[in-house]
Each structure stands twice: as structure tokens, then as C-alpha cells.
Amino acid sequence: MKKEAKAPKRSFGMKSWIFPLCVGAAYPILWGVSPERTVQALRAAGHVLEQAAVPLLLAFLMMLLLNLFLTPAHVSRFLGRKAGILGILLSSAAGILSMGPVYAWYPFLASLRRKGASDFYLANFLSNRAVKPALIPLMVTYFGWGFTVIFSVFGVLNAFVAAVIVYLVTRSAH
Amino acid sequence: MKLAIPADAPHLDARIGDRLGFARCLLVVDTEDLTFEVVDAPTPASGHGAGIHIITQALGMGAKVLLTGHISPHIAQTLEKSGIRVIFPVQGSVREAVESYRLGAFEREEDTAAEGVVRFQLHRLPWQGAFRKAANQFLGIFPILLGVILLLGLFQSFFPKDALLRVFSGDGLLDTLWGACAGGILTGNPLNSYVIGKTLLDLGVGLSAVTALMMAWVTVGLVQLPAETAALGLRFAMARNAAAFLITLAASPLIVYLAGVFR
Numbered sequence: 001m002k003k004e005a006k007a008p009k010r011s012f013g014m015k016s017w018i019f020p021l022c023v024g025a026a027y028p029i030l031w032g033v034s035p036e037r038t039v040q041a042l043r044a045a046g047h048v049l050e051q052a053a054v055p056l057l058l059a060f061l062m063m064l065l066l067n068l069f070l071t072p073a074h075v076s077r078f079l080g081r082k083a084g085i086l087g088i089l090l091s092s093a094a095g096i097l098s099m100g101p102v103y104a105w106y107p108f109l110a111s112l113r114r115k116g117a118s119d120f121y122l123a124n125f126l127s128n129r130a131v132k133p134a135l136i137p138l139m140v141t142y143f144g145w146g147f148t149v150i151f152s153v154f155g156v157l158n159a160f161v162a163a164v165i166v167y168l169v170t171r172s173a174h
Numbered sequence: 175m176k177l178a179i180p181a182d183a184p185h186l187d188a189r190i191g192d193r194l195g196f197a198r199c200l201l202v203v204d205t206e207d208l209t210f211e212v213v214d215a216p217t218p219a220s221g222h223g224a225g226i227h228i229i230t231q232a233l234g235m236g237a238k239v240l241l242t243g244h245i246s247p248h249i250a251q252t253l254e255k256s257g258i259r260v261i262f263p264v265q266g267s268v269r270e271a272v273e274s275y276r277l278g279a280f281e282r283e284e285d286t287a288a289e290g291v292v293r294f295q296l297h298r299l300p301w302q303g304a305f306r307k308a309a310n311q312f313l314g315i316f317p318i319l320l321g322v323i324l325l326l327g328l329f330q331s332f333f334p335k336d337a338l339l340r341v342f343s344g345d346g347l348l349d350t351l352w353g354a355c356a357g358g359i360l361t362g363n364p365l366n367s368y369v370i371g372k373t374l375l376d377l378g379v380g381l382s383a384v385t386a387l388m389m390a391w392v393t394v395g396l397v398q399l400p401a402e403t404a405a406l407g408l409r410f411a412m413a414r415n416a417a418a419f420l421i422t423l424a425a426s427p428l429i430v431y432l433a434g435v436f437r
Contacts, residue, residue, distance in 0.1 A: 016314070019400050020321030024209055026328060033266040037331045039281035045327025047216065051363070052323065075266065084236075101361075103322055103398050106405035107315045111308075113406065116189065116266040122406065123414050131394045132364050147433040154425050158393070162417040169413035 027048070055100025059108040066111055079117035091121035092156060095128025123166035124153060127159030175205045176230065178237035179268050179277060184212040186269040187407070200228050202235045203272050211235055230306035233258065235295065241271050277303050318404040325397055326361055333360075338370070342379045346427075354422045354437035357390025358415070367391035381433075386426040393418035 031038040066075075079087050098105055109122050125142045131152050180197030181188040186208065191197025200213040213231045226249065229240065229326065229365040239259040250260045261280050264271050274280060302370040338360075341352045355368065394415050 016404070018350075020317050020324060022432070023321045023324040023328070027324070030332070034332075041327040041331035042408070043307075043327075046322050047282040048323050048326045048330075051183055052319075056319075060308060062303055063308040063311060064414040067307045068301070080265075101396060102320055102392075103401045106401050107312045108319045110315065110405040111311050114187065114267040114311075116270075119406075119410055123410070123417075124220065126414060127393050127418060131391055132392070134295070135365055135368065137381040138368055142368055144433070147381075147429070150429050152386075153373050154317075155389070158389070158418070158421045161421055162414060165417035166410060166413045171412050 018074070029065040032118045040046075052104050055098075055104035059104050061106050064112045066108075066115070070115065074116040075112060075117050079112065079121045081118045083118070083121065087118070087121045088160070089126060091124040092128045092159065095125040095159065096133065096156075098125070098129060102126065103141050118167070119170045120163045120167035122164035124159050128156060130155035130158065175237065175239065175273060176237045177203045177205060178232035179203060179264075179271060180228075180238045180242050186210065186272070187267050189267055190241070190243050190264055190271055190330070194228055194242060194245060197228075200232050201268055201282075202232050202237050203268065203277050205272060208269075208272065229253070239275070241275065247300075251385065265312035277307070279303075290357060314369070315401065315405050322398055322401045329361070329397060330357075339374070339379075342383060344380075346380050346382055347352045349380050349383035350386045350423060350426050352420055353379075353386035353426070356389045357422070358419060359386040359396050360387075361389060361395065363390050364388070368395050380430075382427045382430045385429050386422050389422045389426060390419065393422065 027042065028037055030041070062106070077083065078090055083090075105126075109117075111127065113119070113122060136148060138152070142152075179201050180194050180199075181201050182191055182198050183189075184199050184201065186201070186203070188201075195216070197213050200215070201210045202213065203210040208226060211229055213235070214271035216227055229249075231242070237258075239261060241261045241264045243263055245260060245262050250262070251409060253260050261275070262281075303390070338356055341356070343348045360367070360370075367388045371388050374387070375381060375384050397416070398417065399411055402414070
């Protein structure tokens with residue numbers, strides 16, 4: 001059966017700007033309610049953007065390198081459906097070591113997926129971000145060694161379980 | 175130019191099917207504007223020749239090139255003789271394959287001509303091509319990222335921090351639920367979640383609730399949901415966040431119990 005599909009072009013048209021425009025429109029409205037807090041919100045957003053700048057740049061560089069050196073065949077081998085334990089280790093390590101806010105990594109993950117990475121490994125990457133090696137000393141100081149070790153181990157185990165669930169849920173869509 | 179591509183779902187982000195006869199559908203994509211038509215896969219009862227049947231339909235729709243994961247050499251040769259260019263093996267998503275084709279990234283593998291059929295491989299993109307592709311991919315999600323950042327600003331300014339304390343009642347299970355909810359809503363550097371967690375702990379909130387808050391802080395993202403959906407799809411984003419939330423609820427009391435045992 002032949003079906004006409006709607007134009008799925010990934011455009012930079014109005015559709016993708018609806019959400020930011022709606023949020024942006026909330027600022028002048030809230031200005032009427034509380035000008036001080038609205039200015040504070042704008043400053044906070046600026047600060048968030050400042051914090052995200054380096055990870056965003058890093059993610060862009062990784063996408064550039066991905067496009068230059070990795071073909072879908074490579075990605076399928078290392079992060080495809082049949083990548084196995086290597087894929088788990090790679091995505092876990094990448095998730096644990098990835099720095100900055102999570103949204104900075106979404107374009108990179110979308111790019112990986114387009115090249116054939118399985119949803120399982122993408123979910124595993126995102127969920128492994130619960131483990132933060134750089135913050136371990138602080139967590140130990142606050143909550144003790146025992147708690148920190150168990151929290152970190154569970155971070156990795158939870159990521160695996162979440163990845164399995166995501167894989168099972170999204171499998172039918174593919 | 176129209177490309178015929180077997181896929182495992184009727185959209186551009188679907189994965190390319192390995193074989194014509196076993197793909198869920200065939201997309202006929204126009205490289206000019208990325209619009210596409212879908213040819214449903216033949217039923218299993220179609221048996222032998224299902225691949226030929228589906229490709230005949232695609233050709234009738236104007237496809238001049240077939241990109242596929244695998245194809246039998248004799249079918250590839252027949253198609254080539256009929257003026258249809260066959261490119262294989264191709265992996266990844268349909269969108270990626272179309273982009274690579276548009277950038278002229280497929281090149282013939284010379285040494286495979288002896289097999290009676292020419293295989294292709296993706297050659298490296300030049301710097302400009304790779305940069306343009308990365309920029310396009312990045313700009314595609316930028317508006318949503320901007321919206322999320324603006325939303326985070328509003329949230330940080332208008333959400334009163336002391337409201338967090340008021341939700342904890344002293345009931346262990348309920349507090350764990352509130353901790354996970356708060357962690358899923360609040361965002362920022364995870365360091366903040368440790369500081370808030372320690373403060374709550376000192377104020378008498380249970381460790382299970384604090385654990386749930388710290389775990390959900392980095393694994394559940396209600397505010398980032400639009401950006402995650404834009405990048406990875408609604409089903410992925412909902413499933414991942416829901417799974418992370420439920421796992422946080424189940425794991426937090428267990429972590430506290432085990433931390434007590436191994437203290």
C-alpha cells in the first residue's frame with residue numbers, strides 16, 4: 001500500500017521556535033507580576049547558558065569528529081544493537097565522564113542515533129550521568145564512604161535497568 | 175532525485191532494513207525536500223519474491239537509486255541493468271543515508287567488482303562537509319535548548335527554595351516520593367543536590383528522601399523533557415524518565431539499607 005507522508009524536513013522554521021517563543025513570552029508577562037524576579041530569572045538563564053557553553057562546544061566538536069571519522073558501520077559495531085558488553089562499557093564510561101548539563105549532549109546523542117546507535121546505549125549513557133567522579137570527595141564528606149560507594153554502584157545498575165526498559169518500550173517503534 | 179530505502183519504521187529516523195524482503199516498509203525519499211512516500215512491506219504470506227515486489231512498487235513511484243543494508247547480487251545486477259543504481263551495504267538511519275548520498279559520500283569499493291556486483295563504502299567527508307552537517311544537526315535542536323534554558327531561569331527564580339522543606343512530612347515512603355519528585359523538577363549542577371541533600375538531612379529529613387532527590391536530580395529531567403523529546407523522540411524521553419523515576423523510588427530505600435549494613 002502506498003501512503004503519502006507528511007513533509008518531515010528537519011527545518012529551522014517556525015515549528016521548532018514555538019516552545020522557546022512561548023517561554024520567552026512568559027518573561028514580559030511575569031515582568032508585570034514581579035519585575036525583580038523576572039530580571040533575576042533572565043540573569044539565571046544567562047548563567048545557565050554560560051555554564052552550558054563549554055559542554056555545548058565540546059558536544060559540537062564531538063559531532064564534527066563523529067562526522068569526519070565515524071561511519072554508521074563503526075557506530076553500529078560499537079553502539080549498535082549487537083554491540084554487546086563493549087557497547088555497555090563504552091556508553092557507561094562516556095555517561096560517567098560526560099561533563100556539563102545533560103541537554104548539551106542531546107544533539108550529540110541524536111547524531112549518534114542517526115548513525116545507528118541503539119536506544120539501549122543512548123539511555124545507558126544518559127542514566128549513567130548519575131555517577132559523578134569529580135563530586136565523589138564531596139559526597140564522601142557529606143554522607144560517608146559506604147553510602148557513596150553504594151550510591152555509585154546503584155547509579156550504574158539503575159542505568160542498565162533503565163536502558164533495558166527504554167529498549168523494550170522503543171523497540172516496537174522501530 | 176528519489177531514493178528507495180528499506181526501513182524498520184515509516185519515518186526518516188528509522189533504521190535501514192538489512193534486507194528488502196524483511197523490512198517493515200520501504201521509503202521513497204525525495205532528496206530535494208526530504209518528503210517521502212511509504213510502501214508497506216509485503217505480508218509474510220507473500221513468500222519468495224517479496225523483495226522484488228516491493229522494489230517494483232518503489233520504481234513505479236520514481237525511485238532511481240536503491241540504498242539498502244544487503245541485497246542478493248543477482249537482484250542488484252538486474253536492477254543495475256535496468257538503470258537503477260544500487261548502493262549497499264548502507265547502515266544507520268534513513269536520514270543519515272540520504273544526507274550522505276546528498277553529500278556524495280558513497281564510493282565504490284573497487285576490489286568487490288570481481289564478485290559480480292559493486293559494493294559501496296562511505297568515504298570520509300571533507301572538513302567543510304562534516305562541519306556543515308554538524309552545524310545543521312546542532313541548529314536543529316538549538317531552539318528547544320534555548321527554550322529549556324529560558325525555562326530553567328524562570329524556574330530558578332520563581333520556585334521558592336524553602337517550599338522544598340515544607341513538602342517533607344516525616345513519613346519515610348512519602349518523603350522518598352517527594353524527594354524523587356523534587357529531584358526530577360529541580361535542575362542545575364549535581365553539586366547543588368548534594369548541598370541541598372545535606373541541608374535537608376541536617377534538618378531531619380530521612381536519608382532515603384535525600385537519596386531519591388540526589389538520584390532523580392541527574393536522571394529525571396522534567397524541565398529538559400522538551401529538549402530530550404526533540405532530540406530522541408517522545409517515546410524514548412517518556413520511557414527513560416518514567417523508568418528513572420520508578421527506579422529511583424525503588425533503589426533509594428535499598429541504598430540506605432545497604433549503606434547502613436556496610437557502615
